[in-house]
Structure formats: structure tokens, C-alpha cells
Amino acid sequence: GAVVSQHPSRVICKSGTSVKIECRSLDFQATTMFWYRQFPKQSLMLMATSNEGSKATYEQGVEKDKFLINHASLTLSTLTVTSAHPEDSSFYICSASTAAGKAQETQYFGPGTRLLVL
Amino acid sequence: SQQGEEDPQALSIQEGENATMNCSYKTSINNLQWYRQNSGRGLVHLILIRSNEREKHSGRLRVTLDTSKKSSSLLITASRAADTASYFCAPILTGGGNKLTFGTGTQLKVEL
Numbered sequence: 117g118a119v120v121s122q123h124p125s126r127v128i129c130k131s132g133t134s135v136k137i138e139c140r141s142l143d144f145q146a147t148t149m150f151w152y153r154q155f156p157k158q159s160l161m162l163m164a165t166s167n168e169g170s171k172a173t174y175e176q177g178v179e180k181d182k183f184l185i186n187h188a189s190l191t192l193s194t195l196t197v198t199s200a201h202p203e204d205s206s207f208y209i210c211s212a213s214t215a216a217g218k219a220q221e222t223q224y225f226g227p228g229t230r231l232l233v234l
Numbered sequence: 235s236q237q238g239e240e241d242p243q244a245l246s247i248q249e250g251e252n253a254t255m256n257c258s259y260k261t262s263i264n265n266l267q268w269y270r271q272n273s274g275r276g277l278v279h280l281i282l283i284r285s286n287e288r289e290k291h292s293g294r295l296r297v298t299l300d301t302s303k304k305s306s307s308l309l310i311t312a313s314r315a316a317d318t319a320s321y322f323c324a325p326i327l328t329g330g331g332n333k334l335t336f337g338t339g340t341q342l343k344v345e346l
Contacts (some may be wrong), residue, residue: 148332159237159322159336160277175340209276213332221265223330225276 119143120212122226130234134214136231137195141211144213149193150223151185154207166193202232207231237296237335238306244270246343253310255340257323258303261329264304264326266299268308269321280308313344 119142120159121217129135130177139149148167152160165174166187174180193212197204207230241256265284269277269281283290283306290297310317311329311337320341324334 122276150334159338162335165333168255176276207274211277211334221282221326222267222279223332223334224279225269227276228274231276 119203119222120146120210120224120226122208122210124229125232126232127231128234131201134196134198135200135231137197137208137210137231139193139195139212139226141191141212141224144212144214144224145190146193146214147190148213149187150211150213151183151193151195152209152211154209154228156207156208160179160209171210172189195203197231200231205231205233235265237337239324239325240321241338242340244336244341244343245277246345247313249313249315249344249346251313251344253313253317253342253344255308255321255323255342256336257306257308259306259323259325260304262299262319262328264328266306266325268295268306269322269324269336271322271339272338273319275319277322280335315344315346318342318344 121140123173151163154160164172164174166185167225178180187193209228212226213223238257238259267282268280271277281292283297288337294311320338320339321340
């Protein structure tokens, strides 16, 4: 149980285009989803936290108009990188947790999406 | 920064040996979690230890927590080549909800 999927696993796009990444919880309802980015050999940096049906909370330094997050259902959150530039190239990882008491303490991670902007 | 900091940054051992990784943090926590990441993949939750616990076991994993020193350790016993991965600790700060903050991790390499 507790499987999280991401799509696509890898995407290459031209500079200036927008890219949408999907994060799905396959066998549980994810009231909270998190989006991270990771540069090679570095740590995961939290970008934003999204709760189903409400606006995402962005971390300091993350542009909300650049990284659009939608959490429309209990099983799906999307991250759209708008007007992507080469410096946006990174590994984007989502995670999900449930709201039920102590269960919310554990996050289940997707396999990640590698974005390359040319 | 309030993230966990892992030590050492890299560790190379032979299969069958034990691997010990350490984590330090700076503020009060509710719990502390350890995750594993295989190269180019997502993270896998390994174990959660609460602030009122001192030691926890899960299979070949043993985690300790010393809140007075603000440190934790992860011990992998009888390591296998498949344990090769990066290991991250993530303290859940008191009043921080369930937000995870990660350090740069320990890159473990287990050689045959």
C-alpha cells in the first residue's frame, strides 16, 4: 500500500514552454501533498505544500507564479513549471500523506520526474 | 537552517559489515524520520522515532535518538550491496506540522 506515482518520469522541453507534472496517490487519499526539487548530489528542497481544495503554501524563495500547484482531488496534485528555463532543470519529487492522526507524519514519495530544459 | 545534517557525507564498506550514519539537528522535535534514496529515484521511508523514544528497530535497521544532544544515528547491520543508496534524516520540528527538511544525506556504498 501507500503508492505514489508521478508522470512523466522524464521530460525534455524547449526554453519558454510550460511543463505539467502529475502526482497521484494510488491506494490512499492524500489530503496533503508536497513538492520538492533536488539538484544533483544535493538535498531535497521543499518547494510547496498543497492541501486538497485549498491554495498551496510556498516556501520562501519559490515563485508561486512560476511553479503552479493544483491539488484538485484527494488523489491528484499537479505542478506546472511555467515558461521553463534551463535553470529549472532539476529532479522534481512529490510526496503525499494522509490526515488521519499519526499517519500524517509519514510521507510517501513518488519516483520523481527529471526535467531538462534546453 | 533547521534541517537535519548527516555525517559522514560518504561511507564505503564491505558487504557484511555494519554501517553507521549520524544526524544532528538544532531545535526541538516531535519525531525524526530516516529515508533512503536510490540513485535517481524517490525516497523510501525507513523508520520513524518519536521524541520520547530512545531506540527503535526494524529488521536490520537500528535507530537511536538522543534529544539532549539533538542527535540520531542509523545503524544498518550485516549490510548488503542492495543497501547502496543515499540516506537522509528528517526531523519533524515541534510546531512545524509534518513538514520534512532534509540534509545532504550520507551516500553509502556497499561493495561485494
